[in-house]
Amino acid sequence: xxxxxxxxxxxxxxxxxxxxxxxxxxxxxxxxxxxxxxxxxxxxxxxxxxxxxxxxxxxxxxxxxxxxxxxxxxxxxxxxxxxxxxxxxxxxxxxxxxxxxxxxxxxxxxxxxxxxxxxxxxxxxxxxxxxxxxxxxxxxxxxxxxxxxxxxxxxxxxxxxxxxxxxxxxxxxxxxxxxxxxxxxxxxxxxxxxxxxxxxxxxxxxxxxxxxxxxxxxxxxxxxxxxxxxxxxxxxxxxxxxxxxxxxxxxxxxxxxxxxxxxxxxxxxxxxxxxxxxxxxxxxxxxxxxxxxxxxxxxxxxxxxxxxxxxxxxxxxxxxxxxxxxxxxxxxxxxxxxxxxxxxxxxxxx
Amino acid sequence: xxxxxxxxxxxxxxxxxxxxxxxxxxxxxxxxxxxxxxxxxxxxxxxxxxxxxxxxxxxxxxxxxxxxxxxxxxxxxxxxxxxxxxxxxxxxxxxxxxxxxxxxxxxxxxxxxxxxxxxxxxxxxxxxxxxxxxxxxxxxxxxxxxxxxxxxxxxxxxxxxxxxxxxxxxxxxxxxxxxxxxxxxxxxxxxxxxxxxxxxxxxxxxxxxxxxxxxxxxxxxxxxxxxxxxxxxxxxxxxxxxxxxxxxxxxxxxxxxxxxxxxxxxxxxxxxxxxxxxxxxxxxxxxxxxxxxxxxxxxxxxxxxxxxxxxxxxxxxxxxxxxxxxxxxxxxxxxxxxxxxxxxxxxxxxxxxxxxxxxxxxxxxxxxxxxxxxxxxxxxxxxxxxxxxxxxxxxxxxxxxxxxxxxxxxxxxxxxxxxxxxxxxxxxxxxxxxxxxxxxxxxxxxxxxxxxxxxxxxxxxxxxxxx
Numbered sequence: 049x050x051x052x053x054x055x056x057x058x059x060x061x062x063x064x065x066x067x068x069x070x071x072x073x074x075x076x077x078x079x080x081x082x083x084x085x086x087x088x089x090x091x092x093x094x095x096x097x098x099x100x101x102x103x104x105x106x107x108x109x110x111x112x113x114x115x116x117x118x119x120x121x122x123x124x125x126x127x128x129x130x131x132x133x134x135x136x137x138x139x140x141x142x143x144x145x146x147x148x149x150x151x152x153x154x155x156x157x158x159x160x161x162x163x164x165x166x167x168x169x170x171x172x173x174x175x176x177x178x179x180x181x182x183x184x185x186x187x188x189x190x191x192x193x194x195x196x197x198x199x200x201x202x203x204x205x206x207x208x209x210x211x212x213x214x215x216x217x218x219x220x221x222x223x224x225x226x227x228x229x230x231x232x233x234x235x236x237x238x239x240x241x242x243x244x245x246x247x248x249x250x251x252x253x254x255x256x257x258x259x260x261x262x263x264x265x266x267x268x269x270x271x272x273x274x275x276x277x278x279x280x281x282x283x284x285x286x287x288x289x290x291x292x293x294x295x296x297x298x299x300x301x302x303x304x305x306x307x308x309x310x311x312x313x314x315x316x317x318x319x320x321x322x323x324x325x326x327x328x329x330x331x332x333x334x335x336x337x338x339x340x341x342x343x344x345x346x347x348x349x350x351x352x353x354x355x356x357x358x359x360x361x362x363x364x365x366x367x368x369x370x371x372x373x374x375x376x377x378x379x380x381x382x383x384x385x386x387x388x389x390x391x392x393x394x395x396x397x398x
Numbered sequence: 399x400x401x402x403x404x405x406x407x408x409x410x411x412x413x414x415x416x417x418x419x420x421x422x423x424x425x426x427x428x429x430x431x432x433x434x435x436x437x438x439x440x441x442x443x444x445x446x447x448x449x450x451x452x453x454x455x456x457x458x459x460x461x462x463x464x465x466x467x468x469x470x471x472x473x474x475x476x477x478x479x480x481x482x483x484x485x486x487x488x489x490x491x492x493x494x495x496x497x498x499x500x501x502x503x504x505x506x507x508x509x510x511x512x513x514x515x516x517x518x519x520x521x522x523x524x525x526x527x528x529x530x531x532x533x534x535x536x537x538x539x540x541x542x543x544x545x546x547x548x549x550x551x552x553x554x555x556x557x558x559x560x561x562x563x564x565x566x567x568x569x570x571x572x573x574x575x576x577x578x579x580x581x582x583x584x585x586x587x588x589x590x591x592x593x594x595x596x597x598x599x600x601x602x603x604x605x606x607x608x609x610x611x612x613x614x615x616x617x618x619x620x621x622x623x624x625x626x627x628x629x630x631x632x633x634x635x636x637x638x639x640x641x642x643x644x645x646x647x648x649x650x651x652x653x654x655x656x657x658x659x660x661x662x663x664x665x666x667x668x669x670x671x672x673x674x675x676x677x678x679x680x681x682x683x684x685x686x687x688x689x690x691x692x693x694x695x696x697x698x699x700x701x702x703x704x705x706x707x708x709x710x711x712x713x714x715x716x717x718x719x720x721x722x723x724x725x726x727x728x729x730x731x732x733x734x735x736x737x738x739x740x741x742x743x744x745x746x747x748x749x750x751x752x753x754x755x756x757x758x759x760x761x762x763x764x765x766x767x768x769x770x771x772x773x774x775x776x777x778x779x780x781x782x783x784x785x786x787x788x789x790x791x792x793x794x795x796x797x798x799x800x801x802x803x804x805x806x807x808x809x810x811x812x813x814x815x816x817x818x819x820x821x822x823x824x825x826x827x828x829x830x831x832x833x834x835x836x837x838x839x840x841x842x843x844x845x846x847x848x849x850x851x852x853x854x855x856x857x858x859x860x861x862x863x864x865x
Contacts, residue, residue: 139841172644207527239730269498289494301533308711321536353552
C-alpha cells in the first residue's frame with residue numbers, strides 16, 4: 049500500500065514537471081514537414097489534415113491587385129479534425145476558414161486574400177493551420193508570386209548624396225508605364241521648397257524628369273518625395289523619394305546624442321563620428337558640459353578618409369535630473385567654427 | 399544492474415521517475431540549444447529583413463515580433479549557453495526617408511546591445527545612401543560584412559568576412575562568416591558601388607578560408623533559388639542563411655549536398671536558431687569539421703517573451719527623436735479636389751449634435767488618446783490612422799495647431815466637409831468600406847469585418863435639418 053502511495057506521488061510529480069516543460073516548448077516549432085504525398089491512411093489514429101496543393105503561385109500581378117485563392121483540405125484520419133487557428137504572418141494576407149470542425153473523410157476550405165499593395169518583386173507569404181492532427185499540428189501553406197509595377201521608375205529613389213553648402217545639383221529619373229501606351233504625367237509636386245522637378249524629355253510615353261536641388265537649405269540631412277499624378281489606371285499616384293545631405297567643412301554623425309533614462313551610478317558611452325570634408329580643416333578643441341560628460345578622441349585619421357571618432361562618456365557621478373548638455377567642437381572652419389552637439393537624457397534614481 | 403533493481407523493488411518507482419525526468423529535460427534542449435551535448439557545437443541565432451519593424455505597435459492583440467522581445471529571448475538562450483553567434487541577414491530599414499534613417503540607427507544599436515557578430519548589407523540598407531551607411535558603420539560595434547560589393551568610399555567600414563572563435567571545453571572552433579547581396583536586388587543605377595557575381599567573388603575567399611576555419615556560414619541576401627545555386631557551387635559552406643522576402647524562417651529548409659539552406663523570415667517576427675554539431679573533432683590545425691544539423695527552431699516572438707527594458711529604452715529614444723525632429727510636420731501633403739477643406743468635428747456638431755455626442759463615446763473619438771497612452775503621438779506612421787486628414791492640406795498638422803482634427807473624426811470617413819457645411823448638400827456623407835480598410839487592414843485590424851465593426855459606430859438618426 050505504501051509503495052503504491054509513493055508511486056502515485058512520484059508519477060504525479062513527473063506529470064506536473066512534464067506539463068510545465070510542455071508550456072515552455074509550445075511556441076517553438078520544428079522544421080515543418082508537410083507531407084504532400086501521403087496517401088489516404090484509413091488506419092490513421094486521430095485526425096489527419098491533408099492539402100493536395102499547399103503551395104499556390106499566382107504568377108505575375110500588378111502592384112495593388114488582390115489575389116484570392118481557396119486551399120482545399122481533407123481529413124484523412126479517423127477522428128474529427130479541429131482547426132484551432134489559421135495564422136497569417138503578414139498583414140497583407142487574410143485567411144478565412146469555412147469550418148473549424150471537419151469529420152473524418154470530409155473536406156474544408158481556407159479562403160486566402162493577398163493584397164499586393166506594399167510589395168514589388170518576388171514574395172512568398174505563409175499561412176499556418178493549427179489543428180489537432182498529431183503529426184501536423186502546424187501545417188504551412190504558402191502563397192507566392194511576382195508583383196510588378198505598372199509605372200516603372202529608374203532609379204526608384206533619388207540619392208543626392210553629399211552636396212556642399214551653396215552648390216546646386218540635379219538628378220534625372222526615367223518614368224514609363226508598362227500598360228498605358230498613351231501614358232501621361234499630369235502633375236509633379238516636390239515636397240520641399242528647395243527641390244524643383246520638371247519634365248526634361250518625353251518620347252512615346254517615356255518621361256525624363258529633372259530634379260534640381262536649388263535653394264540650398266541648412267547643413268544636415270534632408271529627405272522628401274516627388275509626388276506624381278498620372279493617367280495610369282493602376283497607379284494614378286506615384287511617389288519618388290529623395291534624400292541627401294548638405295555638408296559644410298565638417299560633418300558629424302549623429303547630430304544629437306541621446307542617452308535616454310539612465311539609472312544613477314551607471315556609466316554609458318556613445319561614439320560620435322566627425323568627417324572632415326575639406327583639406328586643412330581640423331578640430332582645435334572639444335568642450336563638454338555638464339562636467340559629468342566627457343569626450344575623448346579615440347581615432348584620428350588625417351589622410352584617406354580624414355575623420356575623428358570621439359567617445360562621449362556619461363560618467364557615474366551624474367546627478368539626478370535632466371542632462372540637457374552639449375558637446376562643442378571648435379574648428380578652424382570659417383563656416384563651422386563651432387559645432388554644437390546637444391546631449392539629451394535623464395538620470396533617474398536607482 | 400537489473401538484478402540490483404529487482405532486489406530493491408521499493409526503488410523502482412524512484413528510478414522510473416528519475417529516467418523520465420532525465421528524458422523530459424532532453425526535450426528542453428530543443429528550445430535552449432545543446433549545452434548538454436558532449437560534442438562541441440556551434441549555436442547560431444539568425445534574424446534579418448526587419449524592414450523597419452521595431453516592435454508590435456499594439457493595434458491588435460497577438461502581434462508577433464519586436465526587438466525588446468528578441469532581446470529577452472536572446473538573454474534566455476545565453477543563460478543556457480553563452481556561445482551563441484548572432485547573425486543579421488540585412489535590410490534593417492523598410493523604405494527611404496528620415497523616419498527609416500532613425501529606425502535603422504535604432505535597430506543597429508539594438509543589435510549592438512544583443513552582441514550581434516555580423517550584419518550583412520542588404521539592398522534596403524544600401525538604398526538609404528552610402529553616406530548614412532558609412533556613418534552607421536563608424537559608430538556601430540557590429541561588424542558590417544559584404545563579400546561581393548566594392549563600395550566606392552573609404553568611410554564605410556565593411557569586411558569581406560569575419561572569423562569568430564568559439565571555445566567549447568578544450569576545443570576552439572573557428573567559424574567563418576561571409577555575406578553576399580544578390581546583384582538582381584540592386585538598382586542598377588547606383589553608381590557608388592560595384593556588385594560582383596557572388597559565385598565569382600566567393601571563390602578566392604573560400605579558398606583562403608577553408609583551411610583556416612572549422613565551419614563556414616554564408617549570409618545570402620538573395621532569393622532562395624540563388625542561395626541554393628551558391629550552396630550547390632560551394633559545398634564548403636555548412637550553412638547558408640537566405641530567403642529574401644520569405645516571411646517565415648521555417649519554410650523551405652533545404653539540404654543541398656552537405657549544406658543546409660534556411661530562410662530568415664521577415665520583420666523579425668520569429669527568431670531562428672540552428673545548432674551545428676561536428677561529426678568529428680579536429681585533430682590538427684588543417685582539418686575541417688564535417689558538420690551536421692542537430693537542431694533548428696523557429697521561435698515566434700510572442701507575449702511569452704516580456705519586453706527587455708534596455709531595448710524599450712532605445713525605442714523611447716526613437717520616439718523622442720521623432721518628436722524632436724518634428725517628423726509629423728514633414729509628412730507629405732497633397733491638395734484636396736475642388737478646393738475642399740477639412741472643417742473639424744465641432745463644425746459638424748452644430749447640425750449633427752446627436753451623432754456627434756454618440757461619436758464622442760466611440761473608440762474613433764479617443765483614437766489620439768490611445769496613442770498618447772503608449773507615447774506614439776509623434777510617430778507619423780501611427781498618427782495617420784489616429785487623426786483626421788493628415789496627408790492633406792488643411793488636415794491634421796499638430797495637436798496645438800489643429801486640435802479639432804485629433805481622433806478619427808467625421809471627415810476621416812466622409813471626406814472634407816467644407817462644401818457640405820456651405821450647401822448642406824445631400825450627396826455628402828456616404829462612406830465606402832474601402833475607406834475603412836485603409837486603416838482597418840489585416841496587420842493592424844485582423845478581425846475587421848465591416849458588418850461587425852459598423853455596429854460599434856452605427857450613428858443614431860439625426861432630426862432632419864432644414865434644406
